Amino acid sequence: MAKLLLLILVGVIAYKWWRSKQVDARTDEPSRPVENMVRCKQCGVYLPQSDACGGGAAWFCSAEHEREFHAKNKN
Numbered sequence: 488m489a490k491l492l493l494l495i496l497v498g499v500i501a502y503k504w505w506r507s508k509q510v511d512a513r514t515d516e517p518s519r520p521v522e523n524m525v526r527c528k529q530c531g532v533y534l535p536q537s538d539a540c541g542g543g544a545a546w547f548c549s550a551e552h553e554r555e556f557h558a559k560n561k562n
């Protein structure tokens with residue numbers, strides 16, 4: 488019985504050690520902020536906000552699509 492308890496204890500310690508290792512591995516990564524993904528209103532493609540054109544509620548994958556979208560909505 489004592490052997491079983493010891494096994495469980497070792498298992499718990501190993502699990503906690505593994506979990507802390509997982510956290511360390513994540514924090515070791517270069518801290519890159521999670522980029523906000525936006526969707527092109529014209530073609531529906533997803534892209535990082537920094538690569539997108541437009542702003543506010545309307546984002547576009549390219550200036551061309553921004554122009555196309557506004558041209559389409561004007562008519």
Ligand SMILES: [Zn+2]
Nearest residue numbers: 527530548552
């Ligand atoms: Zn597009």
